[in-house]
Amino acid sequence: MITLNHYLILAAILFCIGFYGAIAKKNAVAVLMGIELMLNSVNINLVAFNRFLSPGEMTGQIFAIMVIVVAAAEVAVGLALVLNIYRQRLTTDVNDLDWLKW
Amino acid sequence: MINLAWLVPVLPAIAFVIIIFLTRRLQMVSALTSILAMAGSFIISLGIVFEVLAGPVTMDNPVELSARWLEVPGSVFIQAGVLIDPLSAVMLFVVTFIALLVMIYSIGYMKGEPGYSTFFAYLSLFSCSMLGLVVSNNYFQIFMFWELVGLCSYLLIGFYYHKDSASQANKKAFITNRYGDFGFMLGMFFLFLLFGTFNFRELAAVIPSYTNEALLTVVALLIFVGPIAKSAQFPLHVWLPDAMEGPTPVSALIHAATMVAAGVYLLARGFVLFESATTALIIIALIGGFSSIFAASIGLVQRDIKRILAFSTMSQLGYMVMAIGLGSITAGMFHLTTHAFFKALLFLGAGSVIHAVHTQDIFEMGGLSKKMKVTTWTFIIGSLALAGIFPLAGFWSKDEILLTAANAGEYFGIPILGPIFLILGLSVAFMTAFYMFRLIFVTFFGEEQPGSHAHESPAVMTVPLIILSVFAIFSGFIGTPFTPNGFAEWVYYGEPHHPHPNYGIMIMSTVVALAGIWLAWLIYGKRAISAEMLANRFSTIHRILYNKYYIDEIYLWLFDRVMLGIADACRWCDRKIVDGIADGFGDGIRAMGARMRFIQTGNMQNYALVIFVAVVIIALVLAVPVLGGI
Amino acid sequence: MGDFPILLTIVLAPVIGALVILFIPEKDERLIKITAAIATFVSLVLSVYAYLVYDKTAGGFQFTQDFVWVERFGINLSLGVDGMSLPLVLLTAIVIFTGVFASWDMHSRVKEFFIFLLVLVAGVFGVFVSRDLFWFYLFFEVAVLPMYILIGVWGSTRKEYAAMKLTLYLLVGSAFALIGIIALYVYAKAQLGFGTFDIMTLGTVEFDEAFQKFAFFLMMIGFGFLVPMWPLHTWSPDGHVAAPTAVSMLHAGVLMKLGGYGLIRAGVFLFPLGAKYWAPLIAVLCIVNVVYGARVAMVQKDLKFVIGYSSVSHMGYVLLGIASLNYMSLDGAVAQMFAHGIMTALFFALVGNVYHKAHTREIAAFGGLAHQMPRVASGFLIGGLASLGLPGLNNFVAEALIFLGSWQVEKVLFGWLHFRVLSILAIFGVVITAIYVLRVVQRVFFGPRNPKWDHLTDARGVEMVPIVILIGVLVLFGIFPSLLIDTINVGVGPLVAKISAAAEIGGVF
């Protein structure tokens, strides 16, 4: 029997994977993808909660859809910026993005 | 006239203000202002003296006028007051009289000096302070004027401020006196603590019934520290010889006749306290006696005319202090009075000499008797008076002191004290006679210096000399054992003690004084004994005496090494430790900031990691209590 | 004058002066200076008027005015002066008025200088006339920042370091005081049921012992920075030295007094128990102030440093007066604040005069200046004499009262150190003071004429204004101390009543 906890654990693992990707990947695009994974784990959470705790309502699903929409916008902006920086510096390695520091 | 007593100090003060603000450019006007004011004070003082002599005002029944000066409700009430009794009346007369003469003398002496007006202003200020001191009815006021006379002394010693020696000397005088004032202040505060008042008469009413004699002794000795400095007693005497850097009239007025006597006056004024503390009294007598012989011995070998007189002054002050220490304010005050006249005379005479020869080294003078007759003869009169030759003033007052000394054993109930003080007094008398006549033989009768253009001083200077020599001769008669209703009936403590003539002591003192004169004549007049030979034979003693027992050097060493050493240590501590810690604190914070900025690596994945780690840590911290409970 | 807002005008006159100066072109230096002089003169006249009119028989706060400010928190702009603050208001007025004249020879960025100076002084006035702790604090802080710029721009000798140090020290000190004030407010609110910063209302609250100890400690540290209490003092000599003349005058003359005043007002008055508890510590530290400050002054090479450290030493007397906690000593403490303010302002005016002309303050470089500058020399000597406590000058009265007061204290610290020993050490301070003051006078002004300084001109004209006024005040209150002390008595009286009403508790030692 798959319970809420399974979903939660799955989401947690996904979140961690996403997070790992975000902090370990060198390519800015990959980093953005990691973040997408984190957002997706949230979506799993939301939907699972909705399903198991208050199946009569749609709150969780709506929330998840909102998240998906916003994530798309976010990534769109993010990719544009990454593209822009690539034009300037001919790299998307996030380790090189450290002109602003200290 | 007594009701006008408050005017006595105020008149010179007015003169001071007028000169400072109005007449600095008009030299003669300044001088006359000063003298007029002083004359006014003198006349009032004279009136007071006559009134006191005639009227019901006695030591036990003084006149007191006072006004509220400073008050803290329930805590302290300080008066500005005037206390007139024979003691202060005599003192008023002495001070105003000598001040007046010195001012007149200064017209001639200071002629052509820059700062002529200022000089008179200072003299007026001094007179004001000194007279204020004399009429004070409480310790607090006396302390204030006590410091003010010190200030005037400072200003006048440093009158030739362009001379380094003068500016050093006045600093030394002031600071040395500060040490004395420090003790005085402590003693005064103790008195206030114990009795709640500064007023002399109120204190006199309560002190005798106070039982803790040990404490009283401490208080008395603390107060005595003031006179030690002011009256140049050992060990705070070092300033007086140096004070001779001032113009000579100043030395006459301040450092011979009046201000230095203030210490003696204070002892007399507050005698009720000292009398209640016998131990203190003995110590006072010892210090006085020691100072007097100490100074006299130094005076034996000095070369500077004013310094010889200065050590003589110190010695005589020691005499007076000793007298009071031995319980007789009559003797002390009597000697103070006569001494004021003849020592002022001597200083003014010395001034006249210096005015003529422009040097102060007696061995650079010589044979002046032919050129300066008035000066010479008045000087000799003064010296005889000082040496205590019958029947001059000094003889009678010294006799009174020796009489007191002889009675010391009886007074304290310690028999040995009598002979000790008597011998001490006689030795001083001997030395005094010796060094005074050494001075006279060398200065006035020795060989004339080649190229000397010495000449007699103008009348404005010699007339005061003559007046003073009259007093030097006759003033002693107010207090001889043969004078009815004399000094002892006016100024006394407790009951008047009319002295009975003690011919033994009179003869002894005369013999000793004559012996001193004779010895001086042998060495310096007749040259029967070579001074150089003596100096060589006793070279160590001579050197020690000539260098004033090296006291100055010891003090200098103490100041340089100890005082400045501590000061340097404090400065070091302030800069390195106190400031160092504060700056270090600031630097530390800055350094922390400078280090911490590198947390900000610029790599956003690091930032993300920090967020993650923080979340984990917080979660763990929260988890411990929560999960622990499950 | 009826309901004329005297105190408000005293505070605002400099501000208005500053605003007027804002619209005067930079070039017109004379007009700027005259404006500043007029503005401060208004304050001075009103201060003198208030001082004379103040009803000593009625006592308490007079010329009061209240403006509701933040009703919700009980903050009112309440002005008023009592016998304690009135002399200090007068002091401020005198010092700033003379300070303006002492800066008459200022020629760089004059406009800004006077704007900042006037703002600064408005803050100082504000502190002394506030009856509300919030405003008290606010006004104090107003005074701090202009000081930074004044020292930093127009100063000398390590000015940037000194300015920063001074500002930070003062602010750190005020931080303690601020916490104390807030804690006091919170505590009193719980007791009274309503919040208030009014000093008299707060004075009626019975604070418990533990709180008093805590709060007084904060006040002690906070205002101790200002006074300055050893070892929190090092900002002050540095600041004095670096500051331009008028600022030194105001800084040493008045600003340090804010500390003493605050300690009495917000410390002793509100927390008598706390004061009794901490008094021994203050007493010990103030002796260090007195003796150590004087010692350090003795070996300084810069004229202003000598005066700077002498201030440290003299403010030690104020602390001693406070630590002794009796009528005479507190009277003396207030009087000493007044007297020291005048005296030190005089010093700085004179040193500024010399420095402006000679461009050095090195003691060793001088000698015989009395030949070229007799008036300055006399002024300096009088200042020096005041400093060493010569009778006839104001400082003597103050110091004597402090000594007399501290002499009465029968406390034994550490089980062996009698309070009187501390008094003795403090009194010995006057000896050391004499040493360093006379040393400086002698080395700078006496001695043979030095032709190197023949180009120096003596003080004259406008330069004489501060010298004459300040000396006049010193002498006036020195000869007739009742003029000052009677007023102070009225202010200190209630305070003493409160102290004696408080229970006796053992001290910190």
Added chain:
Amino acid sequence: MQIQLADFALMMPEIATAVLALGLLVVGLVVPKEQSKGIGYLTVAGLTGIWLFNFLYWNEDAALFGGIYLVDSYTVFFRFLFLTAAVIVALASRDYVARLERNQGEFYALLVAATLGMMLLAGAGDLITLYMGLELMTITFVILVGYQKAEAKSAEAGVKYVVLGAMSSAVLLYGLSLVFGFTGTTFINDMVATLSSGNWSPLLLLGIVFMIAGFGFKVSAVPFHMWSPDIYEGSPTPVTAFLAVASKAAGLAAFVRIFMIALPELQAYWMSIVIVLTAITVVVGNLIAIPQSNIKRMLAFSSVAQAGYILFGLVAFSSLGVGAMLFHSILYVFANIGAFGVAIAVKNATGSDEIKDYSGLAQTSPFLAAVMLLCLLSLAGIPPVAGFVSKFYLFLAVIEKGMVWLAFVGIGMSMVSVYYYLIVAKAMYLGTPKEAAKPISVSAGTQIALVICMVAVILFGVYPTPLLNAAMEVGYSFFPF
């Protein structure tokens, strides 16, 4: 869920803002480039209109659309705050934007859109609205931050902000999802009911931790502040000003609403964390600000520290605390934008943000120097300027709760902050101007903005009463304990 027309009426300011944003976008496209100057003024006029309009809602207290949006005095207060900030920034950025080779309409449209996002964030009654507002704000800011795409620093800041912003959103969302899951509702006002039963899962605490991290990121509380200095430094200065002031306030608005309204029951758990974070924030922000040589970066760290001070209000957990926090936030708007406004002017004239290039500013441009000085003083909390008064109440609130040590930390660190602010003052007043330095000319718009800031900073410092009363009323009605 009942949707009523009246609800729309209460949301008119938000709607108007949205319309304004879109309108500006359109106008920017339509108007020829030469005349595009007017767009800035149009923005200002529009925002000012909405600002005035907002007065109508002062005493409202309503839950719209079944509670997903709340119009209470808290919301209205924050509307004022954001609009004020937006107006001043719009005024101050006129010069700056005019130099850009881009469509000016876009910039202002984004600015207004960000304002809208903040207003939504402050008024959000449930988590979804909250998230929408948050993202509207974040995404528009991402674009604004990277707006000068040709400039390396701006571009880098843009990337960093989008990555870190998205990540923080994800973290926050994860927390929100857990909270939603274990309270069963997304409505902030309803959560209390669930929690007060005392029956809640420990995992809820995990959600709270994530929320703290997410909001901490928005208000830039240490250690979630790491992004802010880099982004502040890299962004166009007007954006930095707006970001530092308004975005922070918006994050705070939501943070406080959730934690004080929804989660008071769990105070025992999250409060200690917040206290520690607050203290660390104040300390670290101030310390790292000391060695900075770039004024924007220095102000960035100072604003980190300011976040700490603002959080004092939350720590105090009382109506006084909330009031003081609101009061401080709005005064912070003036002070910070004033300071950045001067930075904009100086940057325009000299092309530099380095503090050493401010040398002698007091002599060349006394007005700019005075504004800068007063604003920095206000940030430092030195009377008589406004910052002192508000900090005073924050400390009061904290001490009232018995946390004297925290007040000590706060005040002590204020003194540290004085040090680095004075470094700027030192350059301006003590330094000497360069040879060639000329007075900096600023446009009327910037001047007005600076005058507004200066007047506000002085006025509210000396006579804070009306504003303070307003803030306190909001505080008391929002959290009447």
